[in-house]
Amino acid sequence: MVGIDIVMNSTGCVNIVTPINRYARINSVTRISRVGVAATVIFIGLSAYAASVGAWKLLGITWVAFAAMALAAPLGVRHHDEGANALVWGYGLASGAMVTSAAVFLVPQAINHHPKYGGFGIAAGLLVGFASHTVGHRLAHMDLPVDRTVAELAAHAFSAGLIIGIVYGNMPDLGPTLGLAIVSHKGPAGYAAARRLTSKGRTASSLLLPAAALGIAAILASIIVLPGSGPFRGVVFGFAAGVFLHVAMDFLPRCEIGSEIHDHLSVEGDAHALLDRLRVHAVVSTLLGGVIVFVAWLFVV
Numbered sequence: 001m002v003g004i005d006i007v008m009n010s011t012g013c014v015n016i017v018t019p020i021n022r023y024a025r026i027n028s029v030t031r032i033s034r035v036g037v038a039a040t041v042i043f044i045g046l047s048a049y050a051a052s053v054g055a056w057k058l059l060g061i062t063w064v065a066f067a068a069m070a071l072a073a074p075l076g077v078r079h080h081d082e083g084a085n086a087l088v089w090g091y092g093l094a095s096g097a098m099v100t101s102a103a104v105f106l107v108p109q110a111i112n113h114h115p116k117y118g119g120f121g122i123a124a125g126l127l128v129g130f131a132s133h134t135v136g137h138r139l140a141h142m143d144l145p146v147d148r149t150v151a152e153l154a155a156h157a158f159s160a161g162l163i164i165g166i167v168y169g170n171m172p173d174l175g176p177t178l179g180l181a182i183v184s185h186k187g188p189a190g191y192a193a194a195r196r197l198t199s200k201g202r203t204a205s206s207l208l209l210p211a212a213a214l215g216i217a218a219i220l221a222s223i224i225v226l227p228g229s230g231p232f233r234g235v236v237f238g239f240a241a242g243v244f245l246h247v248a249m250d251f252l253p254r255c256e257i258g259s260e261i262h263d264h265l266s267v268e269g270d271a272h273a274l275l276d277r278l279r280v281h282a283v284v285s286t287l288l289g290g291v292i293v294f295v296a297w298l299f300v301v
Contacts, residue, residue, distance in 0.1 A: 036208025040066075043212035046219040058168045058222055061179035062161070062215030068183065069190035069211035073204045076194025087195075088278050089285045090188025091253040096289020098248030101181035104297065105174070106167075106241035114234030121235040125242020129250070132156075147202055149193050153210035157186075160247070161214035163240040165221025170233075177296050182244055183214065184289075185251050253282040 043066065050059045110118030164179055190211065194204040226233055255278040 033203055033206035033208060036206050036212075039209045039212035039216065043215045046216055050219045050222070055168075055219070055222060057172070057174075057176055057179070058165065058218060061164065061168070061176060061183060062218050064180060065157075065183035065186045065214050066211045068187035069207060072187040072190035073194040073207045073211075076191040077198045077204050084278065085281065087188065087192055088253045088255065088281050090191055091185070091251050092282050092285025093289040093292070094185035094188050095248045095251035095253070096286035096291075097181040097184045097293050098244060098251065098289075099286075100290040100293040101178050102241050102244040102248060104293070105178040106237060106244065109171075110234050110238035110241055113237060114230045116234075117231040118234035118238040121238020121240075122242040122245070123238075124235070125239040125244075126246050127242075128239075129243050129246025147197060147200075147206060149196055150206045150209055153189065153193060153207070154213045156247070157210040157213040158217045159243070161217025162221045163243060164214070165218035166224055166226065166236065167240055168218075169222030169224060170226045177293065181293050181296075185247070186211070186214070188251070252286065253278070255279045255282055 043062075047059060047063070107118075107122065110121055112118075160182070164182065168174060168179065190207055193207055193210075197204050197206070226236060255275045
C-alpha cells in the first residue's frame with residue numbers, strides 16, 4: 001500500500017504528499033544545472049588565460065567570490081527551514097566591509113583623478129544602482145528560462161565583475177583588500193538564494209551561474225585599458241564606487257515586517273520582539289565588518 005502524508009500548509013490548506021511527488025521534489029532540488037556547469041567550465045578556461053598573463057591578484061579575488069557562493073549554497077539548502085540570525089550576520093558583515101572598502105579605496109581614487117567628475121561618477125553609480133531595482137522588479141513579471149533569483153544574481157555578478165576587472169586591470173598595484181571586501185557578500189547572497197530556491201523545490205546548483213559570472217566578466221574586463229584622462233578615470237572610478245556603495249547599502253540587514261529577514265523567521269504571529277533583537281545583531285555585524293577591513297588595511301600597510 002502506498003504511504004500518503006497529509007500536511008497542512010501556512011494558509012490552512014491540506015496538501016497530500018505521496019512518495020511520487022516527494023521524489024519529484026527531491027529530484028528537482030538535487031539535479032545539476034547544465035547552465036551552471038557550462039559557466040563554471042568557461043570560468044576555468046578564462047582562469048587559465050589569467051594565470052598565463054600573471055593576473056594572480058584578480059584570479060585570487062574571483063575564485064574567492066566563486067568559492068564563497070558555491071560553498072554557501074549547500075549550507076542554505078541544509079538550513080532552508082531554520083532561523084534568520086545567520087542571514088543577518090552574513091549580510092551585516094558583508095555590507096559593513098563593502099561600505100568601508102568603497103569609501104576608503106574607491107572614493108579617494110575617483111576624487112584624486114578629478115574632484116568634480118569623480119563626484120559625478122559616484123552619484124551616477126548610486127542612481128544607476130537604484131534604477132537596477134526597477135529592472136529586477138520587471139524580471140519578476142517576465143517568463144524567463146531561468147529562475148528570477150538566479151537571473152538577478154547573475155546580472156549583478158556580471159556587472160560587478162566588469163567593474164572589478166577594469167579597476168584591477170588598470171591599477172595592478174591595488175591591494176587585494178578592496179576586491180575581497182567587495183565580493184564578501186557572495187557568501188551570504190548564495191546562502192540566502194539557496195534557501196529561497198530550495199523552499200520552491202528548485203535546484204541550488206543553478207547558483208553556479210552567478211558564482212562564475214563575476215569571474216568571467218572580471219577577467220574579460222581586465223583586458224580593457226582606460227584612457228589616461230583624469231576626468232574620464234574620475235567618472236569610471238567614481239561610478240564603480242557608487243555602484244558598490246549602493247550594493248553595500250542594499251545588503252544592509254533590514255529587520256522590518258515584510259523584509260527578507262522577516263520572511264526567514266521561523267515564528268508565527270507577532271515577530272516584533274524577535275526583530276528588535278535582530279536589529280541589534282544587524283548593527284553590531286555591520287560595524288564589525290567595517291572594523292575587519294580597517295584591521296586588514298593596517299596589516300597590509
